[in-house]
Amino acid sequence: MAAGHDNEMGTKGSTLEHYLKSPTLLILVFVVLGILVARIMGMSTLDTIMTVMYFMGIALSLNIIMGFAGYVSFGHAVFLGLGGYAYVLMVYFIKPLADLQNTGYGLGAFLVAVLAGLFAAAVAASVGAAVLRLRGAFFAIATIGLDFTALYLFKAVVPELNPEQFFGAQIILPADRIVEKDLVFNAMFLTLVILLAVNYYIRKSPFGVGLTAIKEDEDAAEVLGVPTTMYKIVAFTLAGFFTGMVGALFSLNGGGVDETLFNLGHSIDMIVMIVIGGLGTVLGPVIGSLIYFELYDLLLVHYPGVNLIILGVIVAIVVLFFPEGLIGLLRKYRVRGVRLRDVLE
Amino acid sequence: MRRYGVSKYVTGLVFLIIGLLVGAGIAMSSPGKTVTKTVTQSSVVTVTKTITPAAQTTTKTSKPSGFAGTIYIGTTISLKGKFAHEGEYALNGFKVAIKWLNDVHGGIKVGDKVYKVELKYYDDESSSQRVPELYSKLITEDKVNFLLAPYSSGLTKAAAPVAEQNKIVMVSHGGASDSIFKQGYKYIVQTLSPASTYLRSVVDLIAEKDPNAKVALIYENAAFAATVAQGAKDEIQKKGLKLVYEKPYEKGATEFGSIINEAMAAGADVLLGGGHFADGTALVQQAWQLGWKLKGIGIIVAPALAEFKQQLKDAANGVMYPAQWAIGVKYSPEAAKKLGIEWFGPTNEEYLELYKQVSGGGTPDYHAAEATAAVLHLAKAIEVAGSLDSDAVRAAFNKVDIMTFFGRLKIDPATGLQVGHQMVVVQWQSGEKKIVYPPEAAQASPIYPAENWYKR
């Protein structure tokens, strides 16, 4: 199993030695520190940092099922929507939760977001048990179907919950139910750190090895004794859970939610970031989301109007010529005789 | 296990540095890094996601000296996406107001000082997800003093929490939905008539002409249109008309075959409803093509735009729409005097002239007028408050009762809802828009039943 050997290696040398040989963890720590420094020093606006964290969050969430297990969930925006609606409806209708979200420097909002994430995870687990029997395009199409089913059902049900206030499916949080942006930042930051840790852990664990085996050849993995069905469902549920949490905090940050959260455009964002960065790694989505964020801006400033057309072309070029993404590209090279694939994971 | 030797550490270090750079990259990704805030130039370049060419500054600098300072008003405009139509008009409307305030009025008088007004705006691409971020940016980075809401109820709702959290007054010019003002927000005020009153005058007109009218209410299933429909339903009941068919349709629908057939089967001879431009146009077009014999047609939003006529040709004739404002309304300083309230801003003739200059020969529609009126409304409140403090200005709004080219402006003190302004009814007659209701504002008498629709 290719993915496991770094782990064994670490036990041989000292800890520092190990991390220098394989600095993925250190890079992740610096990314997290970068966010924190930017926040504390006030180097970027809160909203810019929130946007970066949002992008990184959705990319890392989808990465669990798409990057590691190779199942491309094209309708993954459904969990963004489920999490967002779950959160907003909870604090709209349940007073104790509305009070809770303002407590503990953002910990309260984080806890309510966990509840919203659990709702998304419950849907992911129950649906996943069924649709994960499908492979490839069929799975992708099924998730799109799931997204649209949820979209139309929410459009039908939400206005009926409070016909006086919810026209269409848009809900805006009343003035006394919104949360200070600083607290939302804290909650989102905590979520992102956990998400990074989970991604890193999966990459290193037997679970991650099993998922990689599923990606390479599912039938062979099954024969080798990997509990493929269980692994896939767990991965899909985790991906749904974290996407739901990010969707919840994203909606809280915006002070409300509407049906555009189910747009396939959000799935596009997630997939493109992972593809640009490189599938099946932890660094891929992190770097991919940063590149995507900057690329989007750069194109927007210099080529407004045609920016997304160019983005489409770039994605096509990456898929056709660099199918492993940026990390995959780097791993092919050697620096001073060392293959980068042994350093980057 | 192979031995890697020293070079492995070197590569590790290289990647450590990359990690540092990535971290630093996040820290440095400040959207403001290339912002240039010159008063006369309109070149503010930014590097945040979601921001199109960048904040642009609109200024007219005929009086470079004599101002005590500048009042910055921030907003987002929908230059792309589904509200691109309306956005362009709104932008020109803002520019007209700013030009009038700076050049004609001589700046906003705050106490004994005179301030110049400047607009800062971003393109929100008609997306409710872009709006909150852009509004915080306007507040925290561009340090605007006051806000104007984005176009449409949906986007206004998205912007409201940001204004509220930062305690900055926001004037709504395109967010007619009533429910925004029922959420306990303290800093939003409305310049235009709320959605629930939109079709009221149309229903009144029909009730006067034809007490036996059988109405079909077909509207977009979205915040704004649903509120309009609710208001229309109340008025239909009040006036004793018959509502024989009611149907909300999905956002973005352009095929109305079954809905129109159901309405025809129900025997409806008056069509009321609509939503935005695309669906409203398609609804009328298909009602025409399916040979629906209608006495009266009242559609919101779509018929107000010139493209409606271009697409529908003769079928446009007879179609009525409620308007916040239309070219030819008779609000004047004399009318204000009669009511015993103050006149503020340009007259309607001056307004058309200013708009022509600003837009390079264009004519305004009601989206533009709403936008202009919102800025005037805000300017008046600032002058009454004699302060740039948002709380003082919000309190002053409660005292403002003025007449402008747009009509009377007066808000409900508790909610901020507009209660002074009234809708007019406009009808397409022989390819021209004519104000037909209420009689005191009318340029022509309404054609009812619409001959070309009913007798074909």
Next chain:
Amino acid sequence: MDLSILAINLVNGLLWGIILGFAAVGLTLLWGVMKVVNLAQGEVILLGSYVAIILFTQYGLSPLVGGLAALLVGLVAGFLIYWALLHKLVGKVERITLKIEMSTLLAMFALSIALLNFYYYAFGSEPRGFGLWSIGVPYVRVLDTTIRTNILLADALALISVAIVYLFLDRTILGKSIRAVMQDAQAASLVGINPVKIKLLTTVIGIGLTVFSGFMVLLFEASVTPEIAHKYAPLSFVVVVLGGLGSVVGSLVAGIIIGLIYGFSKVVVSLFNPRISDPVALSTAFIVLILILLFRPEGIFGRKR
């Protein structure tokens, strides 16, 4: 239940279903023969709509000429898409692995981002169409319902096209080779069929038909905005899965089934709450999709694999 309301909605559902079914024929061929899922389906459909619109509004040509032009542009577009995107990924490959399938998904997906935003850039988000143009009288009365003649024209063209495609696949040598590759690519190449040629031909026909269907979609919807891509693409997937991969007739029948389910559920839901009938009816199509995928992934007309 008011029977005339039921009739109106079922007739409308049938007329729409035929268009839906035809719009998915190109998709089903590409998917069935080449295992390529065209995620840019909605955008490719719109290409045909916009070609006809440009010729009508800019050059004053009859919409019927525009329809023919849409077909021709579609064939060229198919040729370009094959050589620019698909050939590198699937051209020389005998067995399509999951990895290759993912790559094609992502490639077509990239095309969809680029095309959709090109439409926004070039045409804006306003509705565009043929205005009040109609072939002959604007409407006819059928049963209890009034139907625009443009819709009847669209349905007639769709049915004729499906018949021609069916006969082509069933009767001609080229068509038979396409079906042979669909059933067993390796065996087909053993009997001397050039797989690259067949894949190119399939792409050209598949994309061509999809673009052509954009003309029918335009006639049906009366006007289009770029957003309509997001309505027709997912529904096309539903139709293909329901009808069975590669089945032209299955696609048509599945389209009609979806249209009728839509019309019927709208009437039923209206009985309880007319406000929510539209979104619930739209969701039924996707519930059908998930159920079919779970219980009969080969579709109603597909053979068990």
